[in-house]
Amino acid sequence: MAATILVVEDEPAIQELISYSLRQAKHTVFSTKNAEEAMKIINEALPDLVLLDWMLPGMSGADFARMLRRAARTKDIPIIMLTARADESDKVSGLESGADDYVTKPFSPRELLARIKAVLRRRAPEAADDVVEIGGLRLDSATHRVTANEIEVVLGPTEFRLLHYLMTHSERVHSRSQLLDQVWGDHVFVEDRTVDVHIRRLRKALENVDKDGLVQTVRGSGYRLSAGQAVSAG
Amino acid sequence: MAATILVVEDEPAIQELISYSLRQAKHTVFSTKNAEEAMKIINEALPDLVLLDWMLPGMSGADFARMLRRAARTKDIPIIMLTARADESDKVSGLESGADDYVTKPFSPRELLARIKAVLRRRAPEAADDVVEIGGLRLDSATHRVTANEIEVVLGPTEFRLLHYLMTHSERVHSRSQLLDQVWGDHVFVEDRTVDVHIRRLRKALENVDKDGLVQTVRGSGYRLSAGQAVSAG
DNA sequence: AAACAGTATTGCGGTTTTGTGACATTTGCA
DNA sequence: TGCAAATGTCACAAAACCGCAATACTGTTT
Numbered sequence: 001m002a003a004t005i006l007v008v009e010d011e012p013a014i015q016e017l018i019s020y021s022l023r024q025a026k027h028t029v030f031s032t033k034n035a036e037e038a039m040k041i042i043n044e045a046l047p048d049l050v051l052l053d054w055m056l057p058g059m060s061g062a063d064f065a066r067m068l069r070r071a072a073r074t075k076d077i078p079i080i081m082l083t084a085r086a087d088e089s090d091k092v093s094g095l096e097s098g099a100d101d102y103v104t105k106p107f108s109p110r111e112l113l114a115r116i117k118a119v120l121r122r123r124a125p126e127a128a129d130d131v132v133e134i135g136g137l138r139l140d141s142a143t144h145r146v147t148a149n150e151i152e153v154v155l156g157p158t159e160f161r162l163l164h165y166l167m168t169h170s171e172r173v174h175s176r177s178q179l180l181d182q183v184w185g186d187h188v189f190v191e192d193r194t195v196d197v198h199i200r201r202l203r204k205a206l207e208n209v210d211k212d213g214l215v216q217t218v219r220g221s222g223y224r225l226s227a228g229q230a231v232s233a234g
Numbered sequence: 235m236a237a238t239i240l241v242v243e244d245e246p247a248i249q250e251l252i253s254y255s256l257r258q259a260k261h262t263v264f265s266t267k268n269a270e271e272a273m274k275i276i277n278e279a280l281p282d283l284v285l286l287d288w289m290l291p292g293m294s295g296a297d298f299a300r301m302l303r304r305a306a307r308t309k310d311i312p313i314i315m316l317t318a319r320a321d322e323s324d325k326v327s328g329l330e331s332g333a334d335d336y337v338t339k340p341f342s343p344r345e346l347l348a349r350i351k352a353v354l355r356r357r358a359p360e361a362a363d364d365v366v367e368i369g370g371l372r373l374d375s376a377t378h379r380v381t382a383n384e385i386e387v388v389l390g391p392t393e394f395r396l397l398h399y400l401m402t403h404s405e406r407v408h409s410r411s412q413l414l415d416q417v418w419g420d421h422v423f424v425e426d427r428t429v430d431v432h433i434r435r436l437r438k439a440l441e442n443v444d445k446d447g448l449v450q451t452v453r454g455s456g457y458r459l460s461a462g463q464a465v466s467a468g
Numbered sequence: 469a470a471a472c473a474g475t476a477t478t479g480c481g482g483t484t485t486t487g488t489g490a491c492a493t494t495t496g497c498a
Numbered sequence: 499t500g501c502a503a504a505t506g507t508c509a510c511a512a513a514a515c516c517g518c519a520a521t522a523c524t525g526t527t528t
Binding site for chain 1: 514516518
């Protein structure tokens with residue numbers, strides 16, 4: 001959800017407003033007043049999206065958009081054009097130049113954010129309908145369901161993600177820290193012990209379909225999901 | 235089968251005839267005399283199809299079609315061109331400009347409707363199905379009716395579209411944003427939470443026929459319509 | 469066997485996400 | 499013009515979740 005956005009807008013006031021609200025929404029913002037500088041920034045690192053003013057000193061926004069569209073490296077970056085209300089033909093040429101959407105000034109920060117969200121979502125590859133199946137347990141991310149023998153296992157969001165990760169990386173041992181990074185997200189400050197709790201919740205839910213044995217503890221290392229059962233001698 | 239159609243035609247008589255027969259066929263119609271106005275309408279919300287007169291005052295139909303094809307947001311809208319006579323070169327250029335089909339004047343409303351149906355079907359293979367039935371709930375988009383066990387369920391327009399979408403894309407989880415895009419429209423700006431309210435209204439209506447369990451909440455992800463029950467062991 | 473270190477369980481307070489009913493507007497029509 | 503249906507937002511209640519920490523276990527090491 002949080003993305004890196006390049007804002008190309010010469011009016012300081014609008015520039016300020018946009019940057020502020022984008023940052024407020026957890027996005028990372030780079031901003032410039034003209035196309036030339038924007039180009040430099042893009043050369044450094046590709047943003048996830050470009051907010052481009054239609055009227056710019058020097059190279060116009062439309063021309064800049066077209067340029068981005070022509071270069072292989074930048075042609076897939078979503079572009080949202082900022083146009084002045086008045087003339088409709090601007091919108092037309094704006095979109096023709098390759099923009100994914102446009103927002104007419106004046107606009108509310110809220111609207112801008114909604115548009116950004118929509119464009120980013122549209123660009124994101126349709127979540128592949130991936131279905132994983134291991135040891136008689138089946139997880140379908142499209143329908144967001146986990147079943148075993150036709151019986152559904154009800155899981156909370158975190159347990160679902162955790163199981164998803166374990167299933168797509170089965171047979172391997174994952175330390176608690178690794179799980180926190182992969183399942184909770186990078187740089188999240190949560191106790192290692194919390195993983196235990198979620199593993200516990202996951203196992204409990206799997207007990208209902210007799211599949212709790214799939215989640216195994218590897219003492220001193222972490223956890224592992226494995227179809228091969230852990231046999232305790234004894 | 236009911237669709238939203240934008241008619242761009244400058245001759246009042248023909249305009250009238252077309253609008254009348256389209257509405258008769260349950261389509262929603264927007265109409266204008268020229269490309270410029272048409273652009274404004276499209277900026278508001280995308281129609282499912284555009285009926286475009288080849289000859290238009292100002293920007294020509296062909297140019298307008300090309301323009302639509304170039305813009306990312308509109309390039310997938312089906313276009314049917316209305317040409318003055320069976321002039322081969324017109325047809326050719328018409329199709330070249332990006333039209334999906336063409337109809338030569340004079341034409342019968344019947345022929346026009348057939349072409350429209352064909353084009354829409356080609357574009358949306360799955361939406362062509364007029365009747366959907368899931369979990370004992372039956373929705374007929376032709377008669378705009380929803381029934382369960384012979385009993386009719388009364389729904390408002392939005393709830394109807396929402397249910398229709400969910401039924402034609404059942405089992406899958408849809409986020410609120412996705413639902414807004416699909417059910418409300420491409421360029422509308424409303425709160426995510428609004429979806430909740432309509433889901434609520436939909437469920438309430440379905441309660442009358444004991445089918446409200448079909449609409450399920452997937453916490454953290456969105457909603458899903460499913461015939462399968464969530465069986466959670468205690 | 470006692471001391472340890474690593475795990476399993478549970479209960480709980482605090483949050484976040486949903487469900488709901490009420491309300492202000494807008495829209496279509498009578 | 500006035501009414502009724504349809505809609506988008508709110509504010510508050512209800513649920514579902516989370517992460518933590520205290521406590522109970524388990525397997526190892528000395």
